[in-house]
Amino acid sequence: MAKTKTKTAYVCTECGADFPRWQGQCGECKEWNTISEMRLAPTPASGSRYQGYAGDQGGQVQRLSEINLEELPRFSSGFQELNRVLGGGIVPGSAILIGGHPGAGKSTLLLQTMCWLAQQKKALYVTGEESLQQVAMRASRLGLPTDKLLMLAETSVEQICNIAQREKPEVVVIDSIQVMQVADIQSAPGGVSQVRESAAQLTRFAKQHNVAVVMVGHVTKDGTLAGPKVLEHCIDCSVLLEGSSDSRYRTLRSNKNRFGAVNELGVFAMTEGGLREVTNPSAIFLNRGEQQASGSVVMVIWEGTRPLLVELQALLDYSQLSNPRRVAVGLDQNRMSMLLAVMHRHGGVQMADQDVFVNVVGGVKVEETAADLALLIAMISSFRNNPLSAELVVFGEVGLSGEIRPVPSGQERLQEAAKHGFRRAIIPKGNAPRQPIPNMEVVAVTTLSEALEAL
Structure with a gap:
């Protein structure tokens, strides 16, 4: 068999536009020094075809008036402020991205949420940056219930999807998307191609199996989400956790939400027992x-x-x-x-x-x-x-x-x-x-x- 040739594309990290060769300025968004090399996966055989999501109607065409308008089922996250920002709760099959500066409290908020959810639903927490002992120590320090939450230390997206398909959880947390990697991509974890493909595969898994996937994302020094701009386009909800190191208060703001209003604001207070809701932020x-x-x-x-x-x-x-x-x-x-x-x-x-x-x-x-x-x-x-x-x-x-x-x-x-x-x-x-x-x-x-x- 002939050896498969690896194809290379050059993608802008800001707008996602691709070019045949490297150049200093993006021709679409006019930003400088945003073109990064991306190695493409081998092209599938011509006989293969796209397998649609599980919720697809088999490629059937429907009239707009015939589409079912039943309200999307939601379940509570345990925090009313987080439910408000998400539009009323977590939607099954949705892909949520939570970003924030280091130390803002992203992992703490998600660990509290998952420990609460695990008491009612099957929940899986995947950590790629910390060891299982570190997460267990934080949960013990915060006094959280740890008897039902499933934990996994893995960075391979294929392994995570296989284990999740076997365990069948209703909610999965990926901490964080910057350390995840896909086997077909040759670049290092955290690169443009790795983050792009990892988020795409996890989003596809969420739609196919009706599982809510929450991904943690890092931010750059100017406060924007790190990685390619297409990362924000492929997910359903983008949430940013903000707060300075000298302040005990954190604000959770929604920048994009396909299931609710944008620019919602939730306020939390960082305490010794973790994040606590502030029901009256005006005070x-x-x-x-x-x-x-x-x-x-x-x-x-x-x-x-x-x-x-x-x-x-x-x-x-x-x-x-x-x-x-x-x-x-x-x-x-x-x-x-x-x-x-x-x-x-x-x-x-x-x-x-x-x-x-x-x-x-x-x-x-x-x-x-x-x-x-x-x-x-x-x-x-x-x-x-x-x-x-x-x-x-x-x-x-x-x-x-x-x-x-x-x-x-x-x-x-x-x-x-x-x-x-x-x-x-x-x-x-x-x-x-x-x-x-x-x-x-x-x-x-x-x-x-x-x-x-x-x-």
Whole structure:
């Protein structure tokens, strides 16, 4: 028999585009130094054909109106915050990817979840980075039930699939996908081709056998998932566990979810007994000092399907530099510069000679435009050294012409603020409630000048 020739392709780790030869810049996403060599598996014989998933309808064509619309069955993970991020629970046959920095608590969260699930269902925990003794020591330290959880120390994807097919678990955890390897791929574990093929085979196994597969992924220094970009495309749900080493709180955020809403947020606290749920995260981010300082204001942001109250702080100081500094932590710095121009043009306040520092307390990252009005009010409070009322809450989008635009879910934001004891709110006129909210004064404004007068 003739020797099979190994084919080589060059794949971009960012967008997944492939090229016949190596080049410095990707022609699709225009990123530099992202092309990596990938050795392809031998082409199967021409007589072989693709074996579909077990849930396929045998290649039959169906009308859209004839498809069964029964709700997907889900089962609880044991954590209500994790269920919220996943869209209501774990879907059988789904492929879930959980990423995070080293020490964020990915393995701890999954070990707690699997020990709880093993009491009701058959669960398999596959560890490729740690020994079985290390995992057992962590479970003993956390006081978890260890009598029913199945453990396996293996890095071969083929062996894992064979053992899982024999044991027939309902949930499988792969810790982590970066150390898994496929026999047909010649590159080292952690490479582009290995991660790509390992994730593809595990996802195919999940669909064929209706098994929920949870994979742990590492992240790079800029916070993105390591490995090829196609890794995020082939899985059903991508979740990121964030948290700094000096903070005991961890946030779980959904970036992609085929079975629920994206941008859901779950909050956990790292304790001696593992991760614990935080059912009222607004109380954490509103842990303010006894004396109200200037430049501090509370805003209501919308995370997934619930409102969240966080404190926004601004500090303005006269700059000795010809080009004053603009630093934003938790907010978009470019948007902050734009709002400074709006303040000068439509608010009549000149801050060009001031160093501006903005921080969202608690490490929360705010990406929505509902924080615009709160940011401007915090900056003007610090600029004039005038503290704001501790019972004031603010939200609203600011346009380039100085108008205050409404934001989604305004009624729910006001109700959340009233529940935490806030008595006054400055909001867009489009979000004014039809019925008065008990014990709360609502000031509806349409322009920036009206908002400054309301202060």
